[in-house]
Amino acid sequence: MDRITTWLGGLDGPVVYAVIGLLVFCEDALFFGFVLPAETAVVLGGVLASQGKVSVALLAVVVVVAAIVGDSVGYEVGRKLGPSILEVRPLRPHRERVGKAQEFMQRRGGWAVFLGRFVAFFRAMMPALAGISRMPYRRFLPFNALGGLVWGVGFVLLGYFAGTAYKTVEREVGTAAAVVLAVVVVATLVVWHLRRRRAERLEESAAEAADRRDGPAADAPAVPDAPRVDGPRG
Structure with a gap:
């Protein structure tokens, strides 16, 4: 992470926009999220904006546009190639997670596209799954666009205010207090992430329990009618 920050910090302003925009685009269009989640680069870009190396407003615009266009390309890839795209080599170790993403798409529809934007694996998968499921593009x-806007602006500002707060605390109170602030922020994000994961697991467990409860009744064999017994004739 330090190497990435140093590398981005050594780039010129226009190159920073291009690199971060390209990472965001490729994550959604080409599954690059398995290598480097784009939100990491976006937050680092916000930190650079707090240092005056790039414009926070322009960076937010670049990130939002790259997210929306990248998702649209991912949608078209899924629509054109169909389920075969799920058999590519990078996805083979993640078949269980791909299955969960497909179930999430079936349950939530368009909202899965929005909510998936905030989970790294789902962010890379949801556009293609929407195309595979033949969701109309107008839906x-x-x-x-809503997910790209909230996610893009939110994570740019997260990096920007984190960088600004660090500099302010360091100047007014000292480096030690700034480090404590950084640790608190990171710990808060970790706790939030763990709680979100726990909520997702509880939701999945509830869905599985419902399936098990409903399954036997739905799959029970039909009971044949009792044979008809005619009384004696005559």
């Missing part, structure tokens, strides 16, 4: 686009 996909509003959820895609």
Whole structure:
């Protein structure tokens, strides 16, 4: 992470926009999220904006546009190639997670596109799954745009205010207090992430329990009618 920060910090302003925008685009269009989650680069870009190396407003615009366009390309890839795209080598170790993403898409529809934007694996998968499921693009686009806007602006500002707060605390109180602030922020994010994961697991467990409860009744064999017994004739 330090190497990435140093590398981005050594780039010129226009190159920073291009690199971060390209990472965001590729994560959604080409599954690059398995290598480097784009939100990491976006937060680092916000930190650089707090240092005056790039414009926070322009960076937010670049990130939002790259997210929306990247998702649209991922949607088209899924629509054109169909389920075969799920058999590519990078996805083979993640078949269980891909299955959960497909179930999430079936349950939530367009909202899965929006909510998936905030989970790294789902962010890379949801556009393609929407295309595979033949979700109309006119339905996909509003959820895609809303997710890209909230996610892009939110994570840029997260990096920007984190960088600004660090500099302010360091100047007014000292480096030790700034480090404590950074640790508290990171711990808060970790706790939030763990609680979100726990909520997701509880939701999955509830869905599985419901399936098990409903399954036997739905799959029970039909009971044949009792044979008809005619009384004696005559």
